[in-house]
Amino acid sequence: MVGVDEDCMDPLARALYSREPVAVARELIGKRLVRTLSGFQLVGVIVETEAYGGRKDPASHACIGITNSNKTMFGPPGFAYVYFTYGNHFCLNVVAKAKAEAGAVLIRALEPIREIEMMAANRGIPEREVARIARGPGNLTKAFSITKSLDGHDLTTKGELYITEGKAIGDDMVAVSARIGIRKEGLSRLWRFYVKENPCVTRA
DNA sequence: CTCTCGATTACCT
DNA sequence: GGTAATCGAGAGC
Numbered sequence: 001m002v003g004v005d006e007d008c009m010d011p012l013a014r015a016l017y018s019r020e021p022v023a024v025a026r027e028l029i030g031k032r033l034v035r036t037l038s039g040f041q042l043v044g045v046i047v048e049t050e051a052y053g054g055r056k057d058p059a060s061h062a063c064i065g066i067t068n069s070n071k072t073m074f075g076p077p078g079f080a081y082v083y084f085t086y087g088n089h090f091c092l093n094v095v096a097k098a099k100a101e102a103g104a105v106l107i108r109a110l111e112p113i114r115e116i117e118m119m120a121a122n123r124g125i126p127e128r129e130v131a132r133i134a135r136g137p138g139n140l141t142k143a144f145s146i147t148k149s150l151d152g153h154d155l156t157t158k159g160e161l162y163i164t165e166g167k168a169i170g171d172d173m174v175a176v177s178a179r180i181g182i183r184k185e186g187l188s189r190l191w192r193f194y195v196k197e198n199p200c201v202t203r204a
Numbered sequence: 205c206t207c208t209c210g211a212t213t214a215c216c217t
Numbered sequence: 218g219g220t221a222a223t224c225g226a227g228a229g230c
Binding site: 064067068069083084085086087088 | 211212213214215216
């Protein structure tokens, strides 16, 4: 048994998420996502994120106003916003906002560091293909067994799913780009953050 | 390697 | 009825 340190790490406080989504998206790079599953703790380092705003962000789900499926984004920061899309995939966000009515940070990729075997099994791919296990928002939720049932879950409390401190990653190792996959406007906003040259980050 | 396209379903208009 | 913050298979170069 190697990295026992995660066991005594407390979840990040809600104050960290009570800021502009862009600031939170940058801050989350290098932090650890912890998933408690069947007595095991799956852990991954966050290596790719994207910020989404409220009514004024045309690419955000919150753009259309509050609905039954996006209401978590309009609630308090520090909670998980999980949605289902393309008929196949769940995506995990953290609600993040300063003063705006809505906002969130999409977790797009993780670097697996603990219980990798279980993650690979959840994905149905060989354990040796570590880089592919949690690369992409739909893939990471599958690897971590995250579904709509975790929508609204508090990520600042030690439980089924939470985020802890990790290793600080300096600005020289973090790249910025336009967001991926959005079809509406909003591409001019450079709200995507990722670790340079990390194999667990999505292409494009 | 890059590119195209189909899968599949909840939700909103 | 159209669409979506995706993924992976398969074709083509």
